[in-house]
Amino acid sequence: MKTMMTAAAALLAGTGMAAAQGELNIYNWGNYTSPEMIEKFTEETGIEVTITDFDSNDTALARIRQGGHGFDIVVPTHSYVQQWIEEGLLQPLDTEIVTDLGNIEPRWMEVDFDPGRQYTVPWQWGTTGVIVNTSLYDGDINTADIFLNPPEELAGKINVIPEMSDVMAMAVYAVGGDSPCTDDMEIWRQVRDELMEAKPSWLAMDYGTIDSYAAGDIGAGVYWNGASMRARMQNEDLAYGYPTTGYPVWMDNAAVLADAENTENAMTFINFILQPENAAMLSNFARYGNGITGSEEFMDAEMSEAPEIVIPEELAAAGKFSPACPQEIQDVRTQIWTELLQ
Amino acid sequence: MSAVVKPFSVRRLPGFGAIAILTFVLLYLPIVILVFYSFNAGQSQSNFEGFSLRWYAAAFANEQVQEVSVRSLWLAAAAAGIATVLATLAALGTTRVARFPGQTMIYALINQPLMVPEVVTGIALLIFVAFLKVQTGYTGMGYLVASHTAFCIPFAYLPIRARLETLDPTLESAAADLYASPVQAFRFITLPLLVPGILAGFMLSFVISLDTVVITEFVKSAGQDTLPTYMLGQLRRVVTPEMNAIATLFLALSLVIVTAFFLLTRKRG
Amino acid sequence: MGKHGWKWLLSAPALFVLVLAASGPLTIVLVYSFLSPGTLGGVSWEFSTEAWFRVFFSRDIFDPEVVTWNTAHLTIFWRSIWLSLQTTFICAVLGFPTAWFVATRSPHNRAFWLFLITIPFWTNLLIRTFAIQELIRNSGTINSLLMWMGAIEEPIQMLYTDFAVLVGMAYVFLPLMVLPLYAAMDKLDFRLVEAGYDLYASRWRVLRHVILPLVKPGFIAGSILVFIPAIGAYVTPRILGGGRTMMMGNLIGLQFGQGQNWPLGAAMSMLLLIIVVGALMMYLRVVNQGGGERRG
Numbered sequence: 001m002k003t004m005m006t007a008a009a010a011l012l013a014g015t016g017m018a019a020a021q022g023e024l025n026i027y028n029w030g031n032y033t034s035p036e037m038i039e040k041f042t043e044e045t046g047i048e049v050t051i052t053d054f055d056s057n058d059t060a061l062a063r064i065r066q067g068g069h070g071f072d073i074v075v076p077t078h079s080y081v082q083q084w085i086e087e088g089l090l091q092p093l094d095t096e097i098v099t100d101l102g103n104i105e106p107r108w109m110e111v112d113f114d115p116g117r118q119y120t121v122p123w124q125w126g127t128t129g130v131i132v133n134t135s136l137y138d139g140d141i142n143t144a145d146i147f148l149n150p151p152e153e154l155a156g157k158i159n160v161i162p163e164m165s166d167v168m169a170m171a172v173y174a175v176g177g178d179s180p181c182t183d184d185m186e187i188w189r190q191v192r193d194e195l196m197e198a199k200p201s202w203l204a205m206d207y208g209t210i211d212s213y214a215a216g217d218i219g220a221g222v223y224w225n226g227a228s229m230r231a232r233m234q235n236e237d238l239a240y241g242y243p244t245t246g247y248p249v250w251m252d253n254a255a256v257l258a259d260a261e262n263t264e265n266a267m268t269f270i271n272f273i274l275q276p277e278n279a280a281m282l283s284n285f286a287r288y289g290n291g292i293t294g295s296e297e298f299m300d301a302e303m304s305e306a307p308e309i310v311i312p313e314e315l316a317a318a319g320k321f322s323p324a325c326p327q328e329i330q331d332v333r334t335q336i337w338t339e340l341l342q
Numbered sequence: 343m344s345a346v347v348k349p350f351s352v353r354r355l356p357g358f359g360a361i362a363i364l365t366f367v368l369l370y371l372p373i374v375i376l377v378f379y380s381f382n383a384g385q386s387q388s389n390f391e392g393f394s395l396r397w398y399a400a401a402f403a404n405e406q407v408q409e410v411s412v413r414s415l416w417l418a419a420a421a422a423g424i425a426t427v428l429a430t431l432a433a434l435g436t437t438r439v440a441r442f443p444g445q446t447m448i449y450a451l452i453n454q455p456l457m458v459p460e461v462v463t464g465i466a467l468l469i470f471v472a473f474l475k476v477q478t479g480y481t482g483m484g485y486l487v488a489s490h491t492a493f494c495i496p497f498a499y500l501p502i503r504a505r506l507e508t509l510d511p512t513l514e515s516a517a518a519d520l521y522a523s524p525v526q527a528f529r530f531i532t533l534p535l536l537v538p539g540i541l542a543g544f545m546l547s548f549v550i551s552l553d554t555v556v557i558t559e560f561v562k563s564a565g566q567d568t569l570p571t572y573m574l575g576q577l578r579r580v581v582t583p584e585m586n587a588i589a590t591l592f593l594a595l596s597l598v599i600v601t602a603f604f605l606l607t608r609k610r611g
Numbered sequence: 612m613g614k615h616g617w618k619w620l621l622s623a624p625a626l627f628v629l630v631l632a633a634s635g636p637l638t639i640v641l642v643y644s645f646l647s648p649g650t651l652g653g654v655s656w657e658f659s660t661e662a663w664f665r666v667f668f669s670r671d672i673f674d675p676e677v678v679t680w681n682t683a684h685l686t687i688f689w690r691s692i693w694l695s696l697q698t699t700f701i702c703a704v705l706g707f708p709t710a711w712f713v714a715t716r717s718p719h720n721r722a723f724w725l726f727l728i729t730i731p732f733w734t735n736l737l738i739r740t741f742a743i744q745e746l747i748r749n750s751g752t753i754n755s756l757l758m759w760m761g762a763i764e765e766p767i768q769m770l771y772t773d774f775a776v777l778v779g780m781a782y783v784f785l786p787l788m789v790l791p792l793y794a795a796m797d798k799l800d801f802r803l804v805e806a807g808y809d810l811y812a813s814r815w816r817v818l819r820h821v822i823l824p825l826v827k828p829g830f831i832a833g834s835i836l837v838f839i840p841a842i843g844a845y846v847t848p849r850i851l852g853g854g855r856t857m858m859m860g861n862l863i864g865l866q867f868g869q870g871q872n873w874p875l876g877a878a879m880s881m882l883l884l885i886i887v888v889g890a891l892m893m894y895l896r897v898v899n900q901g902g903g904e905r906r907g
Contacts, residue, residue, distance in 0.1 A: 025564035025565065027564070029575060030572065030573075030574065030575015031575060032575075035404075035406075050564060050565040051406070052562065052563075052564050052565055052566065052567055053567055053571060053572060053574070053575030054559075054575065055559065055571075055574045055575050056868055056869075058651070058652050058867070058868045058869065058871065059559060059560070059868070061651060061652060062465075062468060062560075062652055062653065062867075063468065063472075063560065065653060066468060066469060066472030066473070067472055067475070067476045068471075068472045068473075068474075068475025068476040068481060068563075069472070069475075069481075069563060069564065070481050070563045070564035070565075071564050080651065083650060083651045159853075162849075162854045163869075164869045164870075165869070185673050188673070189673050199855070202855065203768075203771055203853065203855075204770075204771040204853030204854065204855055205853060205854035205855050206771075206850070206853045206854050212748065215748075215749075215750045216750070217748055217749045217750055217770075324651060327648055327650065327871070330870070330871055330872075331872065334865070334866070334869070334870035334871075334872060335669065335683075337865070337869075337870070338683045338684070338687075338857075338862065338865070338870075339683045341687075341854070341855065341856060341857045341861075342682070342683040342684075342686045342687055342856070342857070355708070355711060355814060355818060356814060357708070358707075358708035358711050358712060359708075359712060361704075361705060361708035361709065362708045362709040362711070362712030362713075363712075364705075365705045365706075365708070365709045365785070366709070366727065366728075368705075368782070369728065369731050369782070369785070370731065371746060371752075372731075372739060372742035372743050372745070372746050372782070373730075373731045373734070373739075373742065375742055375745050375746060375752055376734070376738065376739075376741075376742040376745075379745070424628075428624050428625035428628060429625060431621040431622060431624060431625060432621065432622035432624075432625040432626070434618070434621050435618045435619045435620065435621030435622040435623075436618075436619060436622055439618050439619070442619060444619075445619070446895065448619065448622055448626065449891075449895065450888070450891070451626055451629050451630070451633075451634060452622070452625060452626070452629065453835075453891060454629060454633050454634055454637065455629070455633045456835070456836070456839045456840070456887075457839055457883075457884055457887040457888065457891070458633075458637060458640075458843070458880065458883070458884055458887075460843065460845065460860075461845060461860065461863055461864045461867060461876075461880075462637075462640055462863060462876075462877075462880035462883075463633065463636070463637070465640065465867055465873070465876075465877075466636030466637050466639050466640045467632065467636050469636065469639050470635060470636040470639060488628060488631065488632045489632050491628055491632070492628050492629050492631070492632035492633045493632075493633070495625055495628065495629060497787075497836070499625070500791055500832040500835070500836055501790050501791045501794045501832065502794075503828075503832070504791045504794050504795045504828045504829045504832045505794040505795065505797075505798060507795075507828045508795050508798035508799070508825070508828065508829075509798060535798070538721075538793070538794055538797045538798075539794045541722075541725075542725070542790040542791065542793065542794045545725075545726075545729050545790070546786070546787065546790055549729060549732040549733070549786070552732075552733065552735060553732075553735060553736040555736070555737070555846070556845070569735055570735050570736070570737060573735060573737050573738070574737065585738060585741075586738070589734040589735065589738040592733050592734050592735075593730065593733060593734060595733070596730050596733035597730065
């Protein structure tokens with residue numbers, strides 16, 4: 001109903017002003033924006049969308065900080081959102097246009113990094129866990145021991161994604177720490193020792209390995225849930241585990257830049273992705289959850305049932321958002337990471 | 343110009359042919375595999391599930407891929423072209439001349455983009471270019487062209503300089519003796535002899551510009567993705583044979599250009 | 612040689628572009644190496660030599676009073692230099708015969724062979740690296756072929772090793788060796804080679820005493836062109852090395868990215884620059900000596 005009204009409004013507006021409704025420049029992770037959804041947006045609003053890719057939060061932040069970028073919308077990960085807000089890089093959502101914040105699932109509404117969702121709305125969220133080829137190892141996979149103290153069957157066949165914050169967080173939880181930014185040096189000492197000890201049994205620290213998992217080149221590893229799902233769809237032996245000691249949850253969030261040139265169009269877009277049908281298009285493309293109530297019914301069946309996407313209830317509590325760490329803790333983490341990779 | 347000698351007696355060195363052929367095989371082996379998997383019916387890079395053109399269809403249907411490919415090509419052509427002209431001038435200015443104060447300085451300047459890893463140049467450019475963008479309000483492709491040009495100059499300069507150093511300077515003196523102006527001597531003597539070096543320089547720069555990822559990533563404004571930055575954005579996700587299809591199309595394009603070039607030069611010879 | 616004091620002005624346009632888009636911005640990096648890290652990357656404008664200190668030394672993570680050499684960094688620096696030297700060597704061994712082969716084709720065929728070398732490089736670096744990955748992975752072409760022939764029973768682990776990084780870098784940088792070598796050989800006066808045969812008789816001695824000295828500028832240009840990008844390589848070690856071991860480019864990238872310590876990254880970049888300038892100084896000395904000898 002709402003969509004129909006939006007469409008009708010767009011149609012009315014469109015007749016008066018022809019196609020020139022203006023532009024919208026989105027700065028997002030590569031291969032993360034559903035082209036069908038963008039097409040639909042342009043059809044409904046007449047706004048021409050240009051998407052430009054970034055490959056890391058750090059690149060995106062550095063680019064926007066310097067100014068002169070020409071982007072309207074950016075999609076940072078939760079741990080960076082506070083920094084974006086504090087530096088005044090984002091503008092508050094205009095609730096005159098963004099009228100459907102109520103569509104956000106309650107648990108994604110009151111988030112630490114943006115309480116009450118004044119600046120950002122959910123784009124996609126997911127988890128970082130472990131993936132295991134169950135034809136090689138059929139023990140318990142809901143444990144960080146898969147990569148920290150690998151069972152014999154998996155040793156030498158493990159891949160760990162080169163994402164420092166994800167790996168550090170899992171290791172901290174595994175040795176009993178409660179925050180990936182803990183200032184308890186005893187925890188960090190254990191983290192370093194655990195990682196250094198585990199490294200010889202790792203094969204690689206690499207990203208694009210869906211094929212390698214499917215082909216059996218890699219037997220287990222630290223991986224994202226959406227990618228794990230894709231790998232499993234190629235090879236049924238693969239299973240995704242949620243370490244009970246704790247695993248990172250992440251959420252990428254869309255926001256409007258303070259120096260956006262097309263603020264109104266950007267706000268229109270933000271409200272557009274809050275619609276369940278549109279959010280579902282994002283999920284069907286990127287294979288992650290979207291945090292919008294009612295989007296499940298528009299999602300591909302394989303998504304709404306996937307054990308990688310739907311977290312088993314008893315394991316849900318172990319999932320934690322990782323905050324951004326203060327510089328002195330960040331230095332400790334980098335130092336451990338460098339030692340690990342020397 | 344090459345001397346008339348019996349080629350097989352002087353020019354052949356034992357084993358060289360074999361190593362050269364081996365090198366060519368090694369160069370093309372990964373490319374053959376790349377092309378092979380672009381015709382894969384499945385979406386894997388390791389498991390061939392039958393012949394299909396689906397990834398070509400996907401590439402042709404993907405407007406963003408086309409856009410970034412075209413942008414990469416013309417950016418490379420522009421940057422390599424400008425860099426080659428500038429590098430030729432610079433090589434003429436710094437080679438076969440008496441030592442002058444500041445010569446080392448100039449060498450260092452010219453080769454500087456080579457010495458610094460891309461990520462550093464990228465960050466440095468990011469800060470500088472963003473400042474210019476804010477000050478001037480201009481956010482066009484000029485920044486990318488300039489950055490790529492600067493990055494390509496040493497790659498064009500070194501082969502041209504190497505070529506120039508092996509040229510016989512008496513040729514130009516002879517031309518001067520015959521009352522050729524310096525411009526004429528350059529146009530009719532030096533330049534034709536320099537062509538292989540210039541060609542090598544241009545091709546190197548072109549290839550280098552096509553590969554430049556990090557610099558582009560930091561300098562680009564909205565809507566200025568090139569093929570490498572587009573692909574870098576996908577690195578963390580799934581690489582499908584669509585990428586192989588695009589790569590194969592690039593290869594096909596280069597083959598067309600090479601053939602055309604080959605036929606043209608042959609006619610002239 | 613004439614006294615063309617004005618001639619260097621020909622390099623002015625190139626220098627202008629370079630100062631604008633390379634050296635100028637680089638001074639920013641130098642300045643940054645003496646500042647303090649900002650929050651989540653960037654810098655805060657306070658003078659500090661901490662970054663330079665930490666390039667070489669580390670305070671123990673758990674006891675800041677204990678200062679030792681930063682062996683993690685030093686190991687990575689050394690590996691980068693060593694792998695780059697090996698890469699240069701491989702490129703030279705493969706590149707010299709190849710360039711010779713091309714240079715000794717008939718004149719109108721040379722362009723063809725030359726293009727044949729550059730064609731693989733029309734595809735993007737990432738794609739080529741992935742193609743090599745496909746070739747050497749456990750279930751990849753080479754292992755499958757060897758197992759099919761019965762030469763091996765278990766696949767050989769080639770991917771994610773230093774060997775893989777070497778193969779990848781040699782592959783990626785080979786044309787940077789071949790093209791300048793070719794440019795030098797193409798102009799080679801074969802009468803000198805012929806004279807060489809008259810004097811020395813053996814092919815090996817002609818190669819060593821006549822051909823190599825004549826193409827030396829090309830050789831050196833090629834080595835520089837290969838060594839320098841190799842030592843700062845980022846993509847190849849990341850993908851083929853499996854990211855388990857870093858090279859300097861990755862270490863620097865880490866500081867500007869996930870490490871969020873820009874001053875440290877800037878200082879490391881400057882160190883890399885110093886290493887490379889050292890290599891270039893040697894290059895210039897060799898070239899200048901060689902030049903005098905040849906014209907003598």
